[in-house]
Amino acid sequence: MSDITKSELDRRSLLRRAAAVGLAATPAVGMLSACVGSGSDEKKDQATGTKSADNPLGIDPKAPVEIVIFDGGLGTKYATDVDTPMYKKKWAESEVKYTATEQIATTIKPRLNAGNAPDMINNSGADMMDFGAIVKAGQAADLTDLFAAPSFDIPGKTVGETLVPGAIEQGTYDVDGGRKPFAVNYSFTVFGMYYNKKLFDKNNWTVPTTWADFTALCDKIKAAGIVPFAYAGANASYYMVRAIMTSAAKIGTEQVLKDLDNLKPGAWQAPAIKQAAEAWGQIGVKYMNKSFLGLRHTEVQLQQNQDKVAFYPCGSWLENEQAASITPNFEYAVAPYPSVTTSDQLPATAINAAAGEIYFASTKGTNVQGGKEYLRVMLSKAAALEFTKLTKSLTVVAGAADGQTISPGLTSGNDMLSKAGKDVFMGYLWDTWYKKMNDASLEAVNALMFNGGDAQKFCDTMEKVAQDVAKDSSISKNTRA
Incomplete structure (x- = not known):
């Protein structure tokens, strides 16, 4: 791959798929329905048991459960060494049939369509299946009862009550006139400004929460011979788009981003969008290195590891990605984007975060409730903590890693x-839904940040593209509530 590395593509796919699996409207699901067959219409005998306080999903304690895990960046030890032993400890007479593969669609899609699928499937990777099509085909089980069931190890709470805001919604679809959850999006990415805590401590620099404090600190950093803020224009422009969108949502709430997703006329001219673009554009004018327009993400990230860059906008995969370049003098930490105005409707602590990595129970398995019970185990606090320790990735189980020192960046x-x-808000979907808008935003944000900071031009450019998309009858439209 010439301009974009495989890891970069995988990360983009994770972020966009994480967004796309949630909040999708009926038209989007319907549009994808032709991609997956409905599968065998023959009714399968399902393993079931008696519901009780100890068995809230009513599984058959002796029935085997089959799971398939994607063998990718997160590895498989969390399944083999944590989740499966926990399941077996609870249900000793149940055999867990386990398979790992890098080729999810190639392996699973034929089995879904034949009606003999695994009971729980991790749908991920470059060969991931189109989950919207799976939902439309009736091949994914409704998880309402899972989220309503008691937590596996947190007394007094349901599974749903133990999750971060938006976790259930992100796997919910409009089906048959109602909204139902079909996916557990397990891994959780937080976005913000990453920096070297040791560098900041050494210089007595305080992480800013207001824009005035942010620019004042940038002045000090610049005087010290360090680039205050940077991103790579060659292949990571979308990091900067996300920063601007986050600031806009903090100014005017997430509704600002929903209006963009819904192609609302004038949405890109909204005061919150223009204020965010204007503020960030001035950061580009005063505090960025213009040569970074031609650099790739790893090149800029390496410069940060060498203390040549102070703040870098990114997601929580950064620390793991740069592991080989981290020196004893570098310690990752992350901060929310500062409040742009004194009247932002969301507080300075507000952040954008997104769940990803789809897991679902299949209606085409022989033990659907067993598949859901396996998910209930995964969503326990104990399992979530061990997942984080093994993968250095947070999960959607709220507070599961609290008090743990796993790595500096993850802890921060x-x-x-x-x-x-x-x-905590999930962000926007227009970049996933409308390629024309995504492509335009990458060029527009680079022009804003590297070529003069013209916020009105940024807004005008994106408004025109958005309305061109809205008027183009050949482009299928989606809506967001």
């Missing part, structure tokens, strides 16, 4: 998430 991200509380 978890602390930021905890402080955000209810002020």
Whole structure:
């Protein structure tokens, strides 16, 4: 791959798929329905048991359960060494049939269509299946009873009550006139400004929460001979798009982003969008290195590891991606984007975060409830903590990693998430739904940040593209509530 590395593509896919699996409207699901067959119409005998306080999903304690896990960046040890032993400890007479593969669609799609699928499937990777089509075909089980069931290990709470805000919604679809959850999006990415805590401590620099403090600190950093803020224009422009969108949502709430997704006329001219673009554009004018327009993400990230860059906008995969370049003098930490105005409707602690990595129970398995019970085990606090220790990735189980020192960046991200509380929002979907808008945004944000900081031009460019898309009858449209 010439301009974009495989890891970069995988990360983009994760972010966009994480968004796309949730909040999808009926037209989007319907549009994809031709991609997956409905499968065998023959009724399968399902393993079931008696519901009780100890068995809230009513599984058959002796029935085997089959799971398939994607063998990718997260590895498989969390399944083999944590989840499966926990399941077996609870249901000793049940055999767990386990398979790992890099080729999810190639392996699973024929079995779904034949009506003999595994009971729980991890749908991920470059060969992931189109989950919207799976839902439309009736091959994914409704998880309402899972989220309503008691938590596996948190007394007094349902599974749903133990999850971060938006986790259930992100796997919910409009089907048959109602909204139902069909997916567990398990891994959780937080976004913000990453920096070297040791560098900041050494210089007595305080992480800013207001824009005035942000620019004042940038002045000090610049005077010290360090680039205050940077991103790679060659292949990571979408990091900067996300920063601007996050600031806009903090100014005017997430509704600002929903209006963009819904192609609402004038949405790109909204005061919150223009204020965010204007503020960030001036950061580009005063504090960025213009040569970074031609650099790739790893090149800029390496410069940050060498203390040549102070703040870098990114997601929580960054620390793991740069592991080989981290020196003893570098310690990752992350902060929310500062409040742009003194009247932002969301607090300075508000952040954008997105769940990804789809797991679902299949209606075409022989033990659907067993598949759901396996998910209930995964969504326990104990299993979530061990997942984080093994993968250095947070999960959607709220507070599962609280108090743990797993790695500096992860600890900082978890602390930021905890402080955000209810002020966590999922972001936007227009870049996933409309390629024309995504392509235009990458060029427009580079022009804004590297070529003069013209916020009105940025807004005009995106408004025109958005309305061109809205008027184009050949493009299928989606809506967001």
